[in-house]
Amino acid sequence: MTRLRSWLASANAPDVEFPIQNLPYGVFDDGRGARLGVAIGDRVLDLARVDHGLAPGLLAEPSWNAAMEAGPSVWESLRTRLTELLSNEDHELVVAPHLVSLDSVELKLPFKVSEYTDFYASRHHAFNVGSMFRGLENALPPNWLSIPIGYNGRASSVVVSGAQVVRPWGQIKSPDDALPRFAPSARFDFELELGAVVGQSSSGMVSVAEADAMIFGYVLLNDWSARDIQAWEYQPLGPFQSKATATTISPWIVPKAALEPFRRPTPVRERPLLPYLREPFPTLYDISLEVALAPADRDETVISRTNYAEMYYSAAQQLAHHTTSGCPMRAGDLLGSGTISGPAPDSRGSLLELSESGSAPLTLGTGEARSFLEDGDRVTLRGCAEGDGYRVGFGACSGVLAPAGPLPDWASD
Numbered sequence: 001m002t003r004l005r006s007w008l009a010s011a012n013a014p015d016v017e018f019p020i021q022n023l024p025y026g027v028f029d030d031g032r033g034a035r036l037g038v039a040i041g042d043r044v045l046d047l048a049r050v051d052h053g054l055a056p057g058l059l060a061e062p063s064w065n066a067a068m069e070a071g072p073s074v075w076e077s078l079r080t081r082l083t084e085l086l087s088n089e090d091h092e093l094v095v096a097p098h099l100v101s102l103d104s105v106e107l108k109l110p111f112k113v114s115e116y117t118d119f120y121a122s123r124h125h126a127f128n129v130g131s132m133f134r135g136l137e138n139a140l141p142p143n144w145l146s147i148p149i150g151y152n153g154r155a156s157s158v159v160v161s162g163a164q165v166v167r168p169w170g171q172i173k174s175p176d177d178a179l180p181r182f183a184p185s186a187r188f189d190f191e192l193e194l195g196a197v198v199g200q201s202s203s204g205m206v207s208v209a210e211a212d213a214m215i216f217g218y219v220l221l222n223d224w225s226a227r228d229i230q231a232w233e234y235q236p237l238g239p240f241q242s243k244a245t246a247t248t249i250s251p252w253i254v255p256k257a258a259l260e261p262f263r264r265p266t267p268v269r270e271r272p273l274l275p276y277l278r279e280p281f282p283t284l285y286d287i288s289l290e291v292a293l294a295p296a297d298r299d300e301t302v303i304s305r306t307n308y309a310e311m312y313y314s315a316a317q318q319l320a321h322h323t324t325s326g327c328p329m330r331a332g333d334l335l336g337s338g339t340i341s342g343p344a345p346d347s348r349g350s351l352l353e354l355s356e357s358g359s360a361p362l363t364l365g366t367g368e369a370r371s372f373l374e375d376g377d378r379v380t381l382r383g384c385a386e387g388d389g390y391r392v393g394f395g396a397c398s399g400v401l402a403p404a405g406p407l408p409d410w411a412s413d
């Protein structure tokens with residue numbers, strides 16, 4: 001079978017992130033105001049100026065929330081229409097004037113994040129971190145193989161790729177019984193994750209199949225984490241200020257429909273799951289992921305490579321579990337997968353793991369050593385699913401760490 005091609009030449013290059021098979025949803029500003037767009041090749045299609053076939057109100061605001069709320073049949077008809085407009089040469093004359101160069105636009109948060117929940121769902125990550133925080137015997141909590149562990153995070157601190165992240169101050173444990181210190185985090189870290197964007201609301205429990213149908217698409221997600229603050233605060237209620245500084249997401253929502261060819265089953269269970277968590281069909285995806293770290297004004301080094309198919313729980317399972325309490329979900333809910341770590345040492349999704357809690361610093365290609373992030377470091381996440389003759393990419397999820405601000409007078413001794 002020959003693969004579908006676009007009349008836009010740049011969309012057919014073998015290594016392009018945004019071929020006709022992808023068509024991810026974003027919000028862009030070319031200096032004339034923020035608008036909805038779809039990435040294709042090296043361009044963005046301006047949805048304010050083409051006949052997309054939907055009710056005008058659904059795409060009027062510069063966020064995808066209204067279109068998400070309209071539901072899966074609308075998602076499907078929009079995708080069908082966009083595929084037709086960008087593949088059939090009969091439309092080229094009318095559509096081509098509304099393609100804007102990606103180089104010339106600023107990308108915004110693609111949707112209003114209504115809520116944010118983050119999980120802890122990679123077997124390797126949970127074991128690695130648990131053994132550092134609690135010792136080898138207690139590495140995996142007894143509930144972990146039965147329940148998708150998560151915490152309710154902050155929607156207010158979710159930012160788009162490119163936004164600056166400022167090193168946080170926080171309360172940090174001192175040796176022995178001395179008073180804790182209030183200081184800039186010295187163990188600031190990234191977490192490589194995939195974010196599921198919930199496109200439909202719910203009330204009451206939903207099944208894993210229903211949860212899967214509620215997901216609109218996926219983004220890359222960096223859950224910035226202050227490990228020294230986390231280690232002191234996390235018991236007994238889990239992370240709080242250590243995870244509240246910022247969460248960076250990639251600017252394009254890759255439609256779930258674009259990822260259908262890449263579905264993979266969750267792994268063989270070490271303990272049977274309760275019936276409500278069993279997947280009726282494969283709910284993970286084969287998505288290659290990597291993390292690159294670049295010191296200020298220096299070249300980047302890829303420091304980790306892994307795959308989303310390594311997860312123990314999928315977003316659909318996490319979402320189904322999230323509703324067991326009766327917790328209502330909303331369009332615009334963001335679910336962080338949890339840090340994605342593979343079995344190999346160079347497939348770990350955080351510096352905490354890569355540097356073995358700082359005891360084995362990484363050496364970058366520039367010759368510099370890293371245990372945790374230094375001021376000026378740029379962290380970039382990338383992801384793609386490899387199809388037959390094409391790839392579905394996510395666009396970069398990038399952020400630079402700025403130095404901590406000054407301490408206010410009233411917080412000093």
Ligand code: MN
Nearest residue numbers: 118191223339
């Ligand atoms: Mn996380």
